[in-house]
Amino acid sequence: MLSARQTLIREELEAGTGAAIGMAVDGSKSRTGLRIWFADLEERYGPVAEMRPYGLKGYAVTLGFGAFAGEVVRRIAGAGSEDVHLARALVASVDSSVEVEVQGQEMADWKITTGDFRMTAIIRNLPRDPEVALTEVSRDTIVPMMAAMAELIGYDVIEEDDHGEPEYEGAELFTTVRRRERNPRNRLLCIRLHGEVCACCGLDPRETYGVAGSIIEVHHLEPLSLLKEPRPYDPARDLAPLCPNCHRAVHTRRPEPWSLEEVVELMADPMGKAGIL
Template sequence: MLKHHSEIILEELAEGTGAGISLSQVSGGLQTGLDIWFSDLKKSAGPVVELRAHGLKSHQVDLRFGMYSKDTLKLIAEAPAEDQLLARSLVSSISPNAKLSIGGQTTDTWQVLDGTFGMSARLKHHQGSNNADAAIKTSREVIVPMMAAMAELIGYDVNEPENPSGEMEGALTTVEVVRRERNPRNRLLCLRLHGHVCKCCGISPSKTYGEAGKIIEVHHIQPLSTLGQPRQYNPLSDLIPLCPNCHRAVHTKRPSPHLVSELQAIMSSDV
């Protein structure tokens, strides 16, 4: 049952969305489902995702808004156009194997207009839905992009531990840029758009090392240090995946790192 996989679901969602997540069991019918929401909002005051088994092989995921979501909906209505674009991109990254519905709206233009907004998806698993692998897959491929999209619209910053030294490095604008750099929602989209393969050497760490291969890194084509002020990063054009070796290698050139093409030329030379 899904309740047996609560811990791994919470872990996947926290890592993928960068926001605090709460979860509770919800009973009804023959199966016990899970309600999932943002920890700093009451369950009734924001978006809630319900996860249930559908038959023996599928998971049903439904996102809805609570009865007292007025303030949250106001925040979403005021979300900048760039955050709306990223939210739509996140929802568009939901697994194509999932049957997605957004209340009659399209994935390219949907908007949260009021509390009646909702989206649903159903994902079928070949080996059945009542196992940890299926729970992880549904979390990564459906729930994470759904909730990450809502987090982007609400305006959540990424949860990060405080600097143990108690000091911040650089000016306030630099701190804001660093927070954006570490945004797991940008990483999520970058890897979904470009794949988990190093754009320089072509290695796929996850294929080589299995579960220990979650070491692919995300590289900013335009260095953060060259920005005059924080800005939104486009995961398609501004970010690329690199293996740890290539990522360190491109940054050996300063202040601007090597282009990937430059590093590839170095790698193919006899030097």
């Protein structure tokens, strides 16, 4: 079943992590599994997630490191506090029904210092439809785990910038990954924390456009370029979901964008009678 649905799994993982994904079927154990890694690092040199059936309607996902991943582990061990915070938040966003453990560490403050690191997730009672089940496991469990690794490694995204914000988000550029969002991990966390309803106009794109409605964008409430001094990054308070129209409207004022409250007032009083303009 896993081997026949590699394309489905890869598409979910690449959309969520913003990185090219490599994978291979692993028949070395009694139940056939799938090994997943970042394609540009190759299986031996970076983090590897192993996915196998578990029980009657479940999967087990174990994340560790390849045999020659020392350089990447050292890079991760030196990640900044903001990247560590975001990586932990990504893993913490996994649904509470999934049993997630880090070998020998507490989940609240796990860290990677050696190649012996192991994170395991057990997902039970999945839907009977195999494609629905694999989509759920990929999107809701493997994506946050691998996205956390991408954040710690320093994967970032270069995009044409039309909002007056910095080209880069997060840590030092490690590789170039072209996606619509500058950091797809931010979009993942924003949606998990706040949902997909626009914080300004209340539009739920999926209700309006159906399968074409995955268009919610991520807005930094305090633009990175305007930070007076570094402070801890908190995805719960620093990000907001906006529809494309409201996101563009927010950034029509520069260098300091309109606040969400100001945009809501503008929509209620477009002629500026309230004196915002």
